[in-house]
Amino acid sequence: MRREFSGTCSYVRNCWYVAGWDYEVPQDTLFQRTIIEESILLYRTSSGKVVALDNKCCHRHAPLSAGRKEDDCVRCMYHGLKYDQEGRCIEIPGQTHIPANVRVRSYPVVERKRWIWIWMGNPDEADPTLIPDTFSLQDPAWRMQPGYLRYDANHLLIADNLLDFSHLSYVHEGSLGGTSAIAAARANLERLPRGVRLTRRISNSVAAPYHVRLGMPEGVPVDRWWIYDYTVPGILLLDSGVQPTAGPVAAGLRFHSCQAVTPENGRSTHYFFTQAHGFALHDAQVTRMLFQSVVAAFEEDRRMIEAQQQLIDTTPGSEMVGLPMDNALAVYRQIYQRMLGAEAQAVSAN
């Protein structure tokens, strides 16, 4: 048995979601992705600008993504309605007058540094300056390989995971982690306007296996750090690294990671990620090895989180017991709930 679950949730809408990697929306094709339970059509105009429309033809709800791109427009291939990049219907076969309500919603979109961002809420509030600076995705001083995973789990279970790195010692014992020292070191927490900043440093520890593969001498005591912001709706920007406790800073390895958690629905989540390196810039093998290391580690997370989701879904409800290590995730969940509440209030006030 699976207990039935509708998958329907509430989501913060007034924020920028990562809709995809730039390469997922090539010129001249139609791309579909479901974001917070809405089916979105993405395509590029002849000038390369990304367009995001409600994928549901307003006529009979056929998917526009099964349609045809015609210049900068899209034609529904069920009954032939043609929409422009604003979502306005500009052609109805056999009919000259086009009523104003024959249109689909269009969404604000910004393409910036390899990611396509979409604003799911009130378009008037779509302020591009709210987009976090994912500099390492496109910068000559960094190298990375784009990653994507799909989770069969609620986005907040993934946020929980990313907001408590004490799991590194256990889930990633044989990959990213290495010692229980990470779990033992409590992170410092700062509140941000739309999320949290976490700083965790451990000293006199041991290098992780992939550090050794990258040239850190084995057995030499190292310092490690993780400093990151996690902001609504699920954007993580992480500065991390390792250096010999006794050695010069130059002997260390510095990483930058961009991660984005975009709910598909209440039980399925898109996960975009990178692990960029600020050293060995001309060694493609380092880029590849780092990418493979994080993919392997994120698969460890995924197995654990999907098992957690499944157990929650199939066994009787019981309360989770809060622990000090949950501090950051509890604060983030409060922030998320507060924003949800504010949006619900704004809607009912209109």
Next chain:
Amino acid sequence: MRREFSGTCSYVRNCWYVAGWDYEVPQDTLFQRTIIEESILLYRTSSGKVVALDNKCCHRHAPLSAGRKEDDCVRCMYHGLKYDQEGRCIEIPGQTHIPANVRVRSYPVVERKRWIWIWMGNPDEADPTLIPDTFSLQDPAWRMQPGYLRYDANHLLIADNLLDFSHLSYVHEGSLGGTSAIAAARANLERLPRGVRLTRRISNSVAAPYHVRLGMPEGVPVDRWWIYDYTVPGILLLDSGVQPTAGPVAAGLRFHSCQAVTPENGRSTHYFFTQAHGFALHDAQVTRMLFQSVVAAFEEDRRMIEAQQQLIDTTPGSEMVGLPMDNALAVYRQIYQRMLGAEAQAVSAN
């Protein structure tokens, strides 16, 4: 996520449904098919007459279709109850008295011109003269090959499709359709007692690819017509054809198509169909080619309609926008709803 859907619907019951092709119920086997959420057992008596019984043994609800045919009766192979062709239990192992309530429902059945028709409503109203004349299924002047598809979609979405041939220009652009002229030509609509009659003619158009394969000269202007009835619960009888605009009638090609849409449940539908030809009667290759052409086209419909159903099920509810091209399907849906309402009233009056 799939949004949960019970699949439970209301259906018009007092009408003849197509339960299957004659060959699907051979002598001496038990055949099961679910129709409007009821599991039906179909078999033939020694005289060849088709029997339709509730497939659920009234005792412990085991399927009779997993049982055994014994002469003109069926024995449940769970505990051995034996039913006659009226659904009366005539044997209970270990027991001599058989109470009158030990029986399963039997349904009126008519086998006519290759199709087996079943009446799902009040048996007293099962009037065989209500069965539409599917003459081309069995007539020396016509040739056809039997077709069947199963849709993962609600039967009314299929009715919508069959009631608006403007989709021919788009869904079937490369197969049955050919030009946007079909969508541009509005159909004439007549109301029938239990459905609608649609007449659509286009002149000075081009032949469809399969017409050319059947011998129509390419590039010569043609007239095309589609005249059909669509009646509850989903029976389509279509007279269609093509002829040179300037040529004699004899140079044309005439087709007749019988199609039946039988709901399995609210999200699954049986679809029986043919495309008969009234020419080249002794050329089996024409029959085969025509069959393959409509199968390919109906698969195009199926992909579109199943995608439409899935999009409706997984994204938030929104209203469809009505257009003039929906005239026939809107009228049909009204007729269907009116019949549903009348049946509900008749039930509550009893």
Next chain:
Amino acid sequence: MRREFSGTCSYVRNCWYVAGWDYEVPQDTLFQRTIIEESILLYRTSSGKVVALDNKCCHRHAPLSAGRKEDDCVRCMYHGLKYDQEGRCIEIPGQTHIPANVRVRSYPVVERKRWIWIWMGNPDEADPTLIPDTFSLQDPAWRMQPGYLRYDANHLLIADNLLDFSHLSYVHEGSLGGTSAIAAARANLERLPRGVRLTRRISNSVAAPYHVRLGMPEGVPVDRWWIYDYTVPGILLLDSGVQPTAGPVAAGLRFHSCQAVTPENGRSTHYFFTQAHGFALHDAQVTRMLFQSVVAAFEEDRRMIEAQQQLIDTTPGSEMVGLPMDNALAVYRQIYQRMLGAEAQAVSAN
């Protein structure tokens, strides 16, 4: 369509359930099984004692079965919490104080004669003398091979099946059954404190195919008997056999069967079983052949019961018609409902 079903049911809790075969929980591994909708972790301490804990880490509901056995304890491999065999948390990484509510439920467990029994109700009432005597599972006078099947069906449909052997004549016509004489012979019913005892004897009948394979002369009239208890939550102990009607008792074959029906949830059930023989003790081929015979027969049951469950789930509700042959299953269902009611009352009285 499948009608949606939550799978959630009420179960009698104050009773011993069979959680598994002894060999399913080897030393040094973690074993998970869902019983009445609760996910249970089973493992052995260094002394070999079986421990049963709630599989859900109380912290973030990760499965302990995805964790690590450490001595007699288990560590959750999400955030590192460590539990002892009583379910008490004895280590939280990065934290010295362990609050008393950081614990998981532990269940009373008894391992006896190859089966692991678990008490799902109030631990204070877990009286091991309530465990039925499954002597033939481990006795020099008997031989058997352990069996397990999983049913996609509610446990009470399986109980129904086991409480009415008249189905032997039909479901097992070609395997265990043989004649309609079994269905014709009504069983004698006695009520037990927690179930029923059934006695059925037929005389002057014919041997089943597998009896003949075991050496009973073909065509010679035989007597057969089945005497069994079926007690909550679904434990069947069956003494059965066959002997020549005219011959000495010694010429007969005596069997003993232990069967346990353990609900996983409302639509899925574990089924543990044996068919032990009290003759040919040193002939492993007899053990194997008997095992294969009952597996084949139980697969016949499974096909029927799963088809019954599916038909019930996908077609409109209707009442089952009671027959005299249902006597034992009706009495058992009454007993089960009475116990359910008593437990509900005891819970609300607290």
